[in-house]
Amino acid sequence: MTVQKVREILEKNGRLSTPVTDLADDSDLYNAGLTSLATVGLMLALEDEFNIEIPDSMLGRKTFSSIQSIVDVVEQLTQKA
Amino acid sequence: MEHTNQAGMSKESFEKLLEEVHKIGEEIMRPNARDVDANARFPQESIDAIKKLKLMGAYIPTELGGLGLNITQLARVCEALGQYCGSTAMIFAMHQIQVACAVNHGLSNEHFKNYLKKVASDSRLLASATTEMGIGGDLRQSICAVEQNGDSFTLTKNAPVISYGKQADDLFITSRRTPDSPANDQVHVVVSKEDYELEPSMAWDTMGFRGTCSEGFLVKSKGHIKQIIPAPFADILSQSMHPTSHILWGSLWLGIATDSVNMARAFVRDMMKKNPNAPQTAALRLAEVHSVLQLMRENVHGCAEHYQQLLSENNAEALDTFSFSVKINNLKISSSSLIIDIVSKSLLICGIAGYRNDTKYSLSRHLRDAYGASLMVNNDRIMNHNATLLHMHRGD
Known part of the structure; x- marks a missing residue:
């Protein structure tokens, strides 16, 4: 469920050079063309969609490095809410 | 991170060391700084004096033969050196940045343990080749790639700037992991001067930091795959x-x-x-x-x-x-x-x-x-x- 939504958001906001459908959950998103500017759009869209606020301590390169790591963070934050 | 060497040297020993640094600063670095600057030459006598104080291994753990300074102590040494000759201090700082990369990320690997022992005991001078022709200053992209063949590799990089490239004993080169890797899938490779050739491509005649001799080179290197730092x-x-x-x-x-x-x-x-x-x-x-x-x-x-x-x-x-x-x-x-x-x-x-x-x-x-x-x-x-x-x- 979360994975599917994250994939949709990534497709819209990630500006990747590889189509999201070609990526595995653990594929490296930076290798797929994710830039830091695109990360901003991605973060804002994730926060909007899931109604969360990602704290500074989780805002780092690793969080956005794969679909799985994004899902992990989103699930951690939605469970808290 | 594999090693974080932050206990540091005892306060008393460090204060003594810092006194020694100021002494070579007054006696050797400052008197030569003007000539180094005027002639854009490598500050050989200052680097030799630094080597005598065993400072090339300043950030290397004591168990590997280094002085075991922590990062704030290392920063204080750079601050002291900067008061006498900016170019010498910059060379020292750039060397230590490479040491820190190897210490923090290489020590799980027997090769890098032995390598750092050698840096400390032989006072080897480490230089960096990060920027690349055709990319500009973005460190997170490379064109060049490690070409592996069995256990060995070759790596050729067109570097517009390698500070003190001619004087260095080892080069830390960033590169794509393989010829098929995307530009940002990079590794950090360490090659020794026996295993690389430098073709000069650009001189270093600048406004300041003239003694860093940051010339451009085409680097052609080879080595064993164990010389690639394990971490991305x-x-x-x-x-x-x-x-x-x-x-x-x-x-x-x-x-x-x-x-x-x-x-x-x-x-x-x-x-x-x-x-x-x-x-x-x-x-x-x-x-x-x-x-x-x-x-x-x-x-x-x-x-x-x-x-x-x-x-x-x-x-x-x-x-x-x-x-x-x-x-x-x-x-x-x-x-x-x-x-x-x-x-x-x-x-x-x-x-x-x-x-x-x-x-x-x-x-x-x-x-x-x-x-x-x-x-x-x-x-x-x-x-x-x-x-x-x-x-x-x-x-x-």
Whole structure:
């Protein structure tokens, strides 16, 4: 469920050079063309969609490095809410 | 992070070491600094003196034969060296940045343990080849790639700048992991001078930091795959190279700024002796610049202590956050701007004596070095980066 939504958001906001459908959950998103500017759009869209606020301590390169790591963070934050 | 060597040297031993550093500064570095600068030559005698103090292995753990300084102590050494010769201090800092990458990310590997032992025992000089022709200054992209063949590899890189490339014993080269890897899937490779050739491509005739001899070269190297640092370069950069660079650079710039204020202070004192009834304008300017120097010093020291704290906690998550990157970028932007401000204010105090090249108050080299600080990794690039990262910052 979360994975599917994250994939949709990534497709819209990630500006990747590889189509999201070609990526595995653990594929490296930076290798797929994710830039830091695109990360901003991605973060804002994730926060909007899931109604969360990602704290500074989780805002780092690793969080956005794969679909799985994004899902992990989103699930951690939605469970808290 | 595999090793974070933050216990450091005992306070007493370190104070003694720092005294020795100031001694070689006064006796060897300062007397040669003008010639190094005028002829854009490598500061051989200063580096030899540094080697005699075993400082090439300053950041290498004692169990591997190094001095085992922590990052704040290493920063203090850079600050001290910067007071005597900016080029020597910059060479020392760049060497230590490579050491830090190998210490923090290579020690799980027997090869790098032995390698660091050799760096400490033989005082090997380590240089860096990160920027690449066709990419510009973006460290997170490479064109060149490791070409593996069995257990060995070849790597050719067209580097527009390799500081002291000709004098170095080893090169730390960034490169794509394989010829099929995307530009940002990078590794950090260490090759020794027996295994590389350098074809000079660009000279180094610059305004400042002239003794760093940062010429351009086409590097053709080979080696064994164990010479590739195990961690991805992205981790090495965010956890070690980025913070260490800006802390050590900031420290040596602080040293240059400190020396210029010391000269201004000596000038004001001399003036008072000659004419006690002279107007106090220069003294007022000294009071002003002294407060700016304190601002710079506290900022550099504070960032070094913060980094040391995170290292001693082995807190890779915190080091990888955007907020830590922003902080380190801010250190670079502010210290590289403040050094210009401080040296310029010192020049106003020393007046024509500071403007001349042939007085003991000459600030020509300091001012020219100072302008390099905002250009080596251009501040505009860093501010653009922070402009993006700040969208993802919750506030302090």
